[in-house]
Amino acid sequence: MTSLANKIQDVFNEPGCDKNQGKSDKERKKGCTKQLQPGAAAGGCAFDGAKIALQPITDVAHLVHGPIACEGNSWDNRGAKSSGSQLYRTGFTTDINETDVIFGGEKRLFKAIKEIIDKYDPPAVFVYQTCVPAMIGDDIGAVCKAAAAKFNKPVIPVISPGFVGPKNLGNKLAGEAILDHVIGTMEPEYTTPYDVNIIGEYNLSGELWQVKPLFDELGIRILSCISGDAKYKEVAWSHRAKASMMVCSKAMINVARKMEERYDIPFFEGSFYGIEDTSDSLREIARLLIEKGAPAELMERTEAVIAREEALAWKSIEPYRARLAGKRVLLITGGVKSWSVVAALQEAGCEIVGTSVKKSTKEDKEKIKELMGQDAHMIDDMTPREMYKMLKDARADIMLSGGRSQFISLKAKMPWLDINQERHHAYMGYVGMAELVKEIDKALYNPVWEQARRAAPWETKPSEMFSEPEPELAAPTALAAE
Amino acid sequence: MATVQKPKKACTVNPLKMSQPMGGAMAMMGVQNCMPMLHGSQGCTSFGLVLLVRHFREAIPLQTTAMSEVATVLGGLDNVEQAVLNIVKRAKPSIIGICSTGVTETKGDDVEGFIRLIRDRHPELSGVEMVYVSTPDFKDAFQDGWGKTVAKLIQDLTPERAKGAPRDMSRLNILVGCHLTPGDIDELRGIVEDFGLTPVFLPDLSGSLDGHIPDDFTPTTLGGTSLSEIATLGEAGVTLVIGEQMRAAAETLESKTGTPFVLFDRLTGLAPNDDLISFLAKTSGREVPAKYRKQRGQLVDAMLDGHFFFGGKRIAIGAEPDLLWNMAGWLTDLGAVIATAVTTTESPLLAKLPVETVLIGDLEDLEERAKDCDLLITHSHGRQAAERLHIPFFRAGVPMFDRLGAGHETSIGYRASRNLIFEIGNLFIVNAHEPDPDSWRTDHGAAAHTRPETSSEPARMEAL
Numbered sequence: 001m002t003s004l005a006n007k008i009q010d011v012f013n014e015p016g017c018d019k020n021q022g023k024s025d026k027e028r029k030k031g032c033t034k035q036l037q038p039g040a041a042a043g044g045c046a047f048d049g050a051k052i053a054l055q056p057i058t059d060v061a062h063l064v065h066g067p068i069a070c071e072g073n074s075w076d077n078r079g080a081k082s083s084g085s086q087l088y089r090t091g092f093t094t095d096i097n098e099t100d101v102i103f104g105g106e107k108r109l110f111k112a113i114k115e116i117i118d119k120y121d122p123p124a125v126f127v128y129q130t131c132v133p134a135m136i137g138d139d140i141g142a143v144c145k146a147a148a149a150k151f152n153k154p155v156i157p158v159i160s161p162g163f164v165g166p167k168n169l170g171n172k173l174a175g176e177a178i179l180d181h182v183i184g185t186m187e188p189e190y191t192t193p194y195d196v197n198i199i200g201e202y203n204l205s206g207e208l209w210q211v212k213p214l215f216d217e218l219g220i221r222i223l224s225c226i227s228g229d230a231k232y233k234e235v236a237w238s239h240r241a242k243a244s245m246m247v248c249s250k251a252m253i254n255v256a257r258k259m260e261e262r263y264d265i266p267f268f269e270g271s272f273y274g275i276e277d278t279s280d281s282l283r284e285i286a287r288l289l290i291e292k293g294a295p296a297e298l299m300e301r302t303e304a305v306i307a308r309e310e311a312l313a314w315k316s317i318e319p320y321r322a323r324l325a326g327k328r329v330l331l332i333t334g335g336v337k338s339w340s341v342v343a344a345l346q347e348a349g350c351e352i353v354g355t356s357v358k359k360s361t362k363e364d365k366e367k368i369k370e371l372m373g374q375d376a377h378m379i380d381d382m383t384p385r386e387m388y389k390m391l392k393d394a395r396a397d398i399m400l401s402g403g404r405s406q407f408i409s410l411k412a413k414m415p416w417l418d419i420n421q422e423r424h425h426a427y428m429g430y431v432g433m434a435e436l437v438k439e440i441d442k443a444l445y446n447p448v449w450e451q452a453r454r455a456a457p458w459e460t461k462p463s464e465m466f467s468e469p470e471p472e473l474a475a476p477t478a479l480a481a482e
Numbered sequence: 483m484a485t486v487q488k489p490k491k492a493c494t495v496n497p498l499k500m501s502q503p504m505g506g507a508m509a510m511m512g513v514q515n516c517m518p519m520l521h522g523s524q525g526c527t528s529f530g531l532v533l534l535v536r537h538f539r540e541a542i543p544l545q546t547t548a549m550s551e552v553a554t555v556l557g558g559l560d561n562v563e564q565a566v567l568n569i570v571k572r573a574k575p576s577i578i579g580i581c582s583t584g585v586t587e588t589k590g591d592d593v594e595g596f597i598r599l600i601r602d603r604h605p606e607l608s609g610v611e612m613v614y615v616s617t618p619d620f621k622d623a624f625q626d627g628w629g630k631t632v633a634k635l636i637q638d639l640t641p642e643r644a645k646g647a648p649r650d651m652s653r654l655n656i657l658v659g660c661h662l663t664p665g666d667i668d669e670l671r672g673i674v675e676d677f678g679l680t681p682v683f684l685p686d687l688s689g690s691l692d693g694h695i696p697d698d699f700t701p702t703t704l705g706g707t708s709l710s711e712i713a714t715l716g717e718a719g720v721t722l723v724i725g726e727q728m729r730a731a732a733e734t735l736e737s738k739t740g741t742p743f744v745l746f747d748r749l750t751g752l753a754p755n756d757d758l759i760s761f762l763a764k765t766s767g768r769e770v771p772a773k774y775r776k777q778r779g780q781l782v783d784a785m786l787d788g789h790f791f792f793g794g795k796r797i798a799i800g801a802e803p804d805l806l807w808n809m810a811g812w813l814t815d816l817g818a819v820i821a822t823a824v825t826t827t828e829s830p831l832l833a834k835l836p837v838e839t840v841l842i843g844d845l846e847d848l849e850e851r852a853k854d855c856d857l858l859i860t861h862s863h864g865r866q867a868a869e870r871l872h873i874p875f876f877r878a879g880v881p882m883f884d885r886l887g888a889g890h891e892t893s894i895g896y897r898a899s900r901n902l903i904f905e906i907g908n909l910f911i912v913n914a915h916e917p918d919p920d921s922w923r924t925d926h927g928a929a930a931h932t933r934p935e936t937s938s939e940p941a942r943m944e945a946l
Binding site (some may be wrong): 036037038039040042043044045047048063066067068069070071072073074075076077086089091092093094095096097098100101105108109110111112113115116119131132134135136160161163164165166268383384385403407408411428431472 | 492493494495497499500501503504519522523524526527528529530531532533535536539540541545546547548549550551553554555561562564565566567568569572583584585586588589618619620621623694701759831863866882
């Protein structure tokens with residue numbers, strides 16, 4: 001456990017993060033997330049975070065060492081898509097029982113690795129530590145080492161048991177696992193001056209494929225995406241890229257920063273959510289590649305693609321702008337991507353009446369202020385009851401959030417759109433922005449709202465029974481006019 | 483009679499089983515104004531929450547003691563105390579239902595002791611019930627957690643009753659297993675009320691997870707069995723028990739209050755529903771309403787129409803013991819053959835299943851053994867297996883996250899049994915193989931006798 005404690009301290013000291021560097025030593029030691037509140041906590045654990053970060057690697061076996069809860073209650077529930085192997089969607093777990101808890105689960109783990117290699121022969125096995133084996137002292141690092149030697153195959157320990165912290169910490173510990181055991185262990189067949197890594201992108205709903213065609217057109221090769229639609233070998237040779245783009249904010253900043261330190265791969269933080277963000281990111285990729293030796297004409301070609309794509313995107317959004325103008329959006333996300341989504345929604349003419357900043361950095365908050373003005377309504381911690389009330393009182397026309405809060409919106413009979421990782425629509429890049437606008441329009445103008453808000457005829461007073469529905473029960477537009 | 487096989491593998495692949503505390507928490511969701519809570523790391527709750535949200539498409543009340551590594555080692559008293567105080571402040575529940583997890587059981591937290599200490603320190607909590615159930619993740623399965631929780635609710639909340647105290651013979655307790663949906667409970671309520679009896683369900687998910695739209699937002703459960711209903715379970719004339727997993731709960735109630743029980747291990751198909759209706763008629767002293775005489779006729783007719791399609795069909799089922807028993811039972815009644823059965827945990831029913839062997843295993847086992855089957859029945863996680871096997875797939879059990887209306891799937895009573903025959907029968911019809919000139923050709927030139935039932939169906943239909 002001491003090595004894990006050291007690892008955690010290591011990721012809590014992040015030179016790549018301004019907020020972290022602004023802290024005193026003592027503050028830094030406490031970590032970057034608020035203490036969890038028993039009885040008022042929501043959100044996943046460190047194991048969940050590690051699994052989210054690495055499970056998108058498609059061709060490896062992801063083996064969870066723990067009781068049935070950790071994998072049995074959660075497998076095949078994430079939306080990362082694969083262009084090839086489906087092995088990442090197979091649930092592997094040691095499902096340890098009472099006897100294992102008493103006598104130790106290392107033998108079972110070793111046997112499990114063997115069974116997987118015998119039956120599925122993946123290029124690597126990732127072994128995830130969970131709370132119970134961590135407590136009883138199963139040394140999964142040693143088991144992985146022994147198994148790797150015996151079966152001549154990479155067996156990667158991902159040491160991120162749930163109780164060490166929240167999801168975000170798990171993302172980083174997963175990053176450490178691949179930094180320690182995967183990245184730099186293989187060599188690509190060839191390299192080009194146009195090789196990039198995309199770090200912290202999980203290809204949810206196939207979003208990566210919304211921007212990959214642009215990369216292809218520009219001749220930029222995604223040498224490795226960590227970890228969306230990735231193959232094991234791609235992650236293993238990612239150290240040969242010329243530049244990295246870090247998406248999803250700070251989740252995997254340690255990977256980007258350490259790859260810069262170790263392999264001299266410069267990185268920038270960018271986003272493919274929103275038209276302008278996408279353009280900025282493409283420009284930044286081109287700039288870094290040119291800096292590292294790619295021909296300067298890449299920038300001209302990039303600008304040409306940007307100009308064409310922006311024009312197309314605006315054109316596809318145009319028909320919706322009038323319909324969405326002034327629509328008030330309540331945006332409850334994990335927080336990290338708040339500002340990029342804010343920009344995107346403003347492009348569509350929406351008004352953001354509130355956005356969550358629970359997990360946002362100071363920088364993120366500044367960006368939100370820049371976009372929404374000084375009186376931006378930033379919500380630090382909104383209880384479900386408050387969200388419900390805000391919607392019920394029609395102070396917002398639609399809520400964009402993750403799946404767990406959707407019913408708050410739906411029970412208030414207000415439109416809702418999923419923008420979290422389990423969502424079924426892809427919203428990245430220029431085409432994704434158009435898709436998001438289309439989905440918001442579809443949600444807002446669906447005829448169900450008017451019907452759902454109408455009371456049963458016998459619940460209104462007899463005299464009104466056959467008259468028009470009351471104005472506040474009518475359409476979202478009527479609500480907006482109040 | 484079946485042989486029960488235990489798993490020999492070290493690695494579970496594509497789990498069929500879900501963990502015990504999840505079953506416990508879901509049972510708590512059938513109690514009114516309750517906040518269920520898992521005593522463990524916050525991930526234990528988060529996974530369960532996402533799972534049930536996706537299954538029911540409803541907001542799910544479920545809290546956590548958010549145990550950190552240090553708290554786990556030192557013991558969880560402070561976390562349980564803080565959690566209880568926070569929940570009471572924010573959600574004002576009548577009852578907090580606490581289930582343990584793998585982490586806190588490995589440490590050996592004495593939660594009953596914690597509750598006593600918390601009560602001593604906070605007399606202001608006197609109006610809030612706290613019920614604790616031991617449900618380690620590394621033992622048993624979902625339905626066990628459910629059964630234990632209901633037994634514990636009765637143990638803690640139903641007072642003992644003197645022998646010979648008068649009973650309200652019009653009142654009927656119904657203890658329901660987790661294989662029943664909110665839709666099933668509503669169906670059963672209707673049937674019981676038609677006999678003039680007043681049912682009290684425990685747990686009652688039909689109030690809390692049936693998808694109705696409330697007027698205000700509540701952070702706790704909506705509907706469900708009220709505490710006063712649980713407290714007066716002992717006054718009912720008799721307890722109807724649905725599912726073997728509820729036996730312990732029924733026995734607890736009987737030993738505390740003397741309320742006798744009648745256990746139905748399944749309620750899909752003709753014979754078990756004949757037994758149910760006879761039981762209700764006898765208990766209520768009423769004639770069987772015309773409605774049920776008619777429904778019975780319709781079920782018999784559906785069985786006659788459907789048996790052509792079910793006869794000889796080979797079926798693979800992966801389900802928890804009670805659901806497996808129910809499914810295997812009514813499918814066998816229609817002439818189908820249960821070729822493969824995989825389940826999650828021990829049950830006295832397993833040895834009685836109409837199969838050769840039943841395996842306590844996973845979906846990889848089910849997939850391997852279902853290769854020559856005509857239908858796969860399991861929960862939504864079977865979707866990948868069904869795709870690879872190219873056989874029709876019928877979803878049953880929890881979770882059912884890739885279909886609408888999981889909470890309203892109904893399988894009990896004459897009417898739902900009839901509809902189930904249609905639903906699965908239609909799957910067979912849609913997937914029937916059309917014969918072609920090579921259907922009966924074999925390498926050695928003789929006609930094959932492999933699958934006569936599939937190809938002869940159209941001919942039999944015409945003959946009718």
